[in-house]
Amino acid sequence: MNLNQNKLKASVTLLRIFIGWHFLFEGVVKMYNPEWTSFGYLATAQGPFDWFFAMLIGDATIGWVNTLNIIALMLVGFTFTLGIFERVGAIVGAGLLAMYFLAHPPFPGLTQMNVEGSYWIVNKNLIELVACIVIYQLPTGSYFGLDHLRKNKLKTQEQ
Amino acid sequence: MKWTRRDLLIGLGGLPILGAVWWAGAASSVGSRKKRSEILEQLNIKPSLPPAVPGIGGEPVRIGVIGFGIRGEQLTRALGFATDEWKEEMRLAAEEDPNNKRLEDFESQEPLNVKLVGICDVFDVRAEKFINSFSTDDNKIKRYVTYKDMIQSGDVDAVVIATPDHWHAPMSIEALNNNVHVYVEKPMTHTVGETYTLREAAEKSDAVFAVGHQHRQTLSFSTARDIVEKGTLGHVSLIQTNTNRNDDNGAWNYDIHEKASPETIDWEQFLGSAPKVPFNKNHFFRWRKWWAYGSGLSGDLLTHDYDRLNCVLNMGIPTSVSASGGIYTHNDGRNVPDVIQVNMEFPDFSTGSSQTKGKEKGMTFCYSATLGNGFNRPTILMGHDATMELGNRLTVWPDSASTRYADMLEAEKMLPNVPIYQYDPAATATDAVSSATSQYFADKGLMWTYIDGVRVDSTFLHMREWLSVIKNGGNVSCGIKEGFDEAISAHMAGLSWKLGRKIEWDAPSQTLKPIEGIDFDQVLLANENWNIQPEMVG
Numbered sequence: 001m002n003l004n005q006n007k008l009k010a011s012v013t014l015l016r017i018f019i020g021w022h023f024l025f026e027g028v029v030k031m032y033n034p035e036w037t038s039f040g041y042l043a044t045a046q047g048p049f050d051w052f053f054a055m056l057i058g059d060a061t062i063g064w065v066n067t068l069n070i071i072a073l074m075l076v077g078f079t080f081t082l083g084i085f086e087r088v089g090a091i092v093g094a095g096l097l098a099m100y101f102l103a104h105p106p107f108p109g110l111t112q113m114n115v116e117g118s119y120w121i122v123n124k125n126l127i128e129l130v131a132c133i134v135i136y137q138l139p140t141g142s143y144f145g146l147d148h149l150r151k152n153k154l155k156t157q158e159q
Numbered sequence: 160m161k162w163t164r165r166d167l168l169i170g171l172g173g174l175p176i177l178g179a180v181w182w183a184g185a186a187s188s189v190g191s192r193k194k195r196s197e198i199l200e201q202l203n204i205k206p207s208l209p210p211a212v213p214g215i216g217g218e219p220v221r222i223g224v225i226g227f228g229i230r231g232e233q234l235t236r237a238l239g240f241a242t243d244e245w246k247e248e249m250r251l252a253a254e255e256d257p258n259n260k261r262l263e264d265f266e267s268q269e270p271l272n273v274k275l276v277g278i279c280d281v282f283d284v285r286a287e288k289f290i291n292s293f294s295t296d297d298n299k300i301k302r303y304v305t306y307k308d309m310i311q312s313g314d315v316d317a318v319v320i321a322t323p324d325h326w327h328a329p330m331s332i333e334a335l336n337n338n339v340h341v342y343v344e345k346p347m348t349h350t351v352g353e354t355y356t357l358r359e360a361a362e363k364s365d366a367v368f369a370v371g372h373q374h375r376q377t378l379s380f381s382t383a384r385d386i387v388e389k390g391t392l393g394h395v396s397l398i399q400t401n402t403n404r405n406d407d408n409g410a411w412n413y414d415i416h417e418k419a420s421p422e423t424i425d426w427e428q429f430l431g432s433a434p435k436v437p438f439n440k441n442h443f444f445r446w447r448k449w450w451a452y453g454s455g456l457s458g459d460l461l462t463h464d465y466d467r468l469n470c471v472l473n474m475g476i477p478t479s480v481s482a483s484g485g486i487y488t489h490n491d492g493r494n495v496p497d498v499i500q501v502n503m504e505f506p507d508f509s510t511g512s513s514q515t516k517g518k519e520k521g522m523t524f525c526y527s528a529t530l531g532n533g534f535n536r537p538t539i540l541m542g543h544d545a546t547m548e549l550g551n552r553l554t555v556w557p558d559s560a561s562t563r564y565a566d567m568l569e570a571e572k573m574l575p576n577v578p579i580y581q582y583d584p585a586a587t588a589t590d591a592v593s594s595a596t597s598q599y600f601a602d603k604g605l606m607w608t609y610i611d612g613v614r615v616d617s618t619f620l621h622m623r624e625w626l627s628v629i630k631n632g633g634n635v636s637c638g639i640k641e642g643f644d645e646a647i648s649a650h651m652a653g654l655s656w657k658l659g660r661k662i663e664w665d666a667p668s669q670t671l672k673p674i675e676g677i678d679f680d681q682v683l684l685a686n687e688n689w690n691i692q693p694e695m696v697g
Contacts, residue, residue, distance in 0.1 A: 028185055081173045
């Protein structure tokens, strides 16, 4: 059982690091490209919440939306790769993915724009979102990550 | 507090991953930006800004509209006047599709200092629709029975002509002779002979003459001109431009109005110089399908593509034209072809060269059209150094064997399949295009242009420019010279198709090289039997 626990922890850690890797890269690429904007993605939003995304693309809001998106992406990237406060990261990550998913949901009857692969209701955004829930349920920062040092420190102090 | 080396490995193991990902992200972003700015710096292309037009001040320009059919209504909207029927139709369309912004666009259009004063249309229903929509208590609009009545009334400063092709020149000439300003739809004329008469009238007249090639206002085309002038493409040896439409509207099978009858249509006046035939609704509403009134693909749609390129390259009239095609998908009684290929030769033309001097010269303009297939084939300019796709968007790809970019291609700073320049003024706008035909025009940059990401009707800009020149002087972007080039080139294409032979232009004498026994205008106008008749030869 203990051996299985370790295998599970190792697998979830790998999942956590890869998701963090993905988010971090997305955030860094956008941060270093001053011309990047989420305008196109939001302006072409479809489905039941298109009105919400249309609200975000105003001249006053779009700058904030872009900045917050980069900050959120990097936050998930940092917490997941470093293995600290990953539950906060998981909530933020799931929230971001929910927005990405709802802006272009692969629902029957909607045109799928700029997607590779074929999807029906479930797509990779949704799967990554569920993976974030798994990370939330099974924190592995103390198994591999900065949390290990924090936990150890506490233990040392308790002794 | 004691951390073992194992603790540190476990605790800080994520750090190198974070560093690596950060480095990779930053490097790819900054690297590709640097590469791009290096290319852009070398190309030095300036995206065009909207032309500054002096205001249309003083008394409003008094306008008479001749012909209030499909295009007449569009032109009147560009002037700022839409019928109630159209507004209602657009309101419903916007309800159905919130992306349909045509009514919104129309309502936000800048008002022009004009006053509609008269209408001339041989179909009562259209003339009445015009008066009912635009006549007010302060401004009673008058219906004129003939265009001459309107032009000679002294009550109109300018006329907008949107009639069948065979009426374009007679009406324009009459207006110019009376110093009434003219905005005429394309093609400018219906015969070769008229083209000279109209040019003379325009040159003599004090009035401003403009041809309705509204795409000259499209910003992507002025940017394209900059791209070509800077030698970005190198020597362009071939231009391919196309028409692909596959719907009734695109094949000119327009709706026939239920109220059309010999009582509501002045048939004699419609016919004018055309052969006398009994009243025929099909001919009246779908006149583009017969040579007697229209000019088929060569006059109706080739002219758009020809002038689009003439506005970018200023290549003028071709030295020779050969055309072929037929009536292959719409055997419905029409006599204009529905499939046509036109090759225009410009043996002395060059867009500049990056190779040894004298090596490159000459260009073919190839127009390929069908009304039996709607697949979008873009317009491409093929140069030795690069290829450009021309529409509302512009894309430039380097050529793998380019001389100019050889070093950059070698260093892999450029890749043959990766665009080196893209101009998309609509990148921040979402559009809804209502029909296949309007999609066709929109893709070509013929319907609207984008200024600061806002969609603007190019016909409105074209009209505004004409009105501004009327008030302030200056030159229109599509005047008699451009119209002359367009009309002669289109007629050469029509003649070549009809005669099945090459038609040549003699530049020094500014005339078509004669073919023995052939009267070009007779051939151009003939509905059938334009083949050489024994009695016509010698």
